[in-house]
Amino acid sequence: MRMVRESKITLERPDMRAHVLKAALLAIEEVGFTQLRVKDIADRAGMSTSHVLYYFGSRDRILISTLLMSEADLDERRGAELARLDARAALDRLVELYLPRGRQDVRWRLWAQVIARPPDDEETLLRLDGFFRSWAAELAAIVRRLSDLGAEAAEDFAVRHCRLMDGLSGDVLLGIPGHDALWAKETVLASMRRELA
Amino acid sequence: MRMVRESKITLERPDMRAHVLKAALLAIEEVGFTQLRVKDIADRAGMSTSHVLYYFGSRDRILISTLLMSEADLDERRGAELARLDARAALDRLVELYLPRGRQDVRWRLWAQVIARPPDDEETLLRLDGFFRSWAAELAAIVRRLSDLGAEAAEDFAVRHCRLMDGLSGDVLLGIPGHDALWAKETVLASMRRELA
DNA sequence: GACAAGGTTTGAACCGTACTCAAAGTTTGA
DNA sequence: TCAAACTTTGAGTACGGTTCAAACCTTGTC
Numbered sequence: 160m161r162m163v164r165e166s167k168i169t170l171e172r173p174d175m176r177a178h179v180l181k182a183a184l185l186a187i188e189e190v191g192f193t194q195l196r197v198k199d200i201a202d203r204a205g206m207s208t209s210h211v212l213y214y215f216g217s218r219d220r221i222l223i224s225t226l227l228m229s230e231a232d233l234d235e236r237r238g239a240e241l242a243r244l245d246a247r248a249a250l251d252r253l254v255e256l257y258l259p260r261g262r263q264d265v266r267w268r269l270w271a272q273v274i275a276r277p278p279d280d281e282e283t284l285l286r287l288d289g290f291f292r293s294w295a296a297e298l299a300a301i302v303r304r305l306s307d308l309g310a311e312a313a314e315d316f317a318v319r320h321c322r323l324m325d326g327l328s329g330d331v332l333l334g335i336p337g338h339d340a341l342w343a344k345e346t347v348l349a350s351m352r353r354e355l356a
Numbered sequence: 357m358r359m360v361r362e363s364k365i366t367l368e369r370p371d372m373r374a375h376v377l378k379a380a381l382l383a384i385e386e387v388g389f390t391q392l393r394v395k396d397i398a399d400r401a402g403m404s405t406s407h408v409l410y411y412f413g414s415r416d417r418i419l420i421s422t423l424l425m426s427e428a429d430l431d432e433r434r435g436a437e438l439a440r441l442d443a444r445a446a447l448d449r450l451v452e453l454y455l456p457r458g459r460q461d462v463r464w465r466l467w468a469q470v471i472a473r474p475p476d477d478e479e480t481l482l483r484l485d486g487f488f489r490s491w492a493a494e495l496a497a498i499v500r501r502l503s504d505l506g507a508e509a510a511e512d513f514a515v516r517h518c519r520l521m522d523g524l525s526g527d528v529l530l531g532i533p534g535h536d537a538l539w540a541k542e543t544v545l546a547s548m549r550r551e552l553a
Numbered sequence: 554g555a556c557a558a559g560g561t562t563t564g565a566a567c568c569g570t571a572c573t574c575a576a577a578g579t580t581t582g583a
Numbered sequence: 584t585c586a587a588a589c590t591t592t593g594a595g596t597a598c599g600g601t602t603c604a605a606a607c608c609t610t611g612t613c
Contacts, residue, residue, distance in 0.1 A: 207592050275472040277530045288532045322523030329522050333474045335485045404563050
């Protein structure tokens with residue numbers, strides 16, 4: 160009995176899951192987040208809805224997994240891209256990568272969804288926390304190159320500004336008049352410059 | 357034709373709507389946000405689901421209206437309560453009122469919901485923006501009592517810290533281990549003290 | 554005081570969609 | 584080669600939001 164369960168988990172082919180998650184990203188972009196049905200994902204993955212559910216168990220889990228993949232992907236790309244830039248450009252670019260590109264930004268819509276219906280398993284929460292920390296660490300490293308802040312102060316600066324960007328993103332997602340992606344970017348950068356000057 | 361529409365709107369009894377919204381708050385607390393059905397609200401309001409929908413049009417609108425009411429209510433209470441306190445105590449209390457009390461905080465779950473499924477009518481967005489501004493204005497006023505910051509600087513301080521609190525609230529709602537309501541409060545207050553010192 | 558017009562309320566039906574299940578198909582390993 | 588476990592699907596279920604038409608009330612008018 161227990162054997163069955165364990166082997167099931169081990170044998171879940173990651174390629175299959177990744178395939179579905181890519182289909183999910185595509186589906187969200189094409190049909191929009193609010194109208195997204197499991198069928199839209201299944202169609203684009205070339206399989207039945209039952210099969211998608213067989214791998215993920217529930218619609219919510221598909222979305223959470225999509226966020227995790229999307230975030231992991233960005234985590235990699237970010238490291239590679241920022242390494243090539245000088246500190247000031249890296250700071251600017253990091254902010255750009257972090258913030259939503261607009262009201263319909265897929266990654267941020269996923270975040271909003273997950274915050275509205277949070278997962279209850281500890282493991283997922285720790286992975287999400289891991290992404291937070293990764294962003295903060297990257298930002299802290301850049302800040303240390305730009306100022307004479309100590310490790311602790313840089314870390315504090317980074318965490319505060321990540322959370323600030325989270326808050327600003329809420330405005331962007333809501334579509335508050337005047338509070339668009341550009342406004343958010345300018346606001347964060349102003350706050351950063353203010354402290355680093 | 358147009359007459360019908362207009363009179364319909366005018367005649368919507370506000371007491372009836374308010375009654376439903378209070379029922380909604382109660383229902384959320386009792387059955388939990390994720391399992392909330394329109395029927396749960398209707399039951400507690402002592403009417404049929406059709407009747408609730410007759411007044412609000414859709415489930416989403418009920419939730420948005422509940423948030424608006426909840427926020428308007430807090431807006432009033434806040435003004436009355438903070439006026440009685442000295443500046444330092446008022447700052448502390450404002451932060452307490454702003455932040456979620458915990459993972460299940462009803463007002464914040466409503467915010468999360470509305471950000472995940474934003475309304476598309478301009479009017480609602482402006483009302484939400486109004487609440488943002490109201491919080492910021494209140495915070496700015498307190499800050500000016502505590503420091504020699506000018507009007508502009510105080511306003512900037514206030515907006516940044518409101519958004520910071522929004523971001524921290526996300527962590528609390530998610531239930532990231534270690535990031536509870538108390539942690540959020542301490543983090544904001546530390547940031548505020550840091551700048552005001 | 555009766556009646557017309559519009560406003561309110563509801564129960565019953567509709568519809569869409571997440572999820573379940575059993576059966577058929579496929580792989581793996583002994 | 585066969586059986587056991589894994590995969591895949593179509594059909595079916597459950598459930599919740601939304602619609603609709605009909606009954607009920609309220610109000611103002613002759």
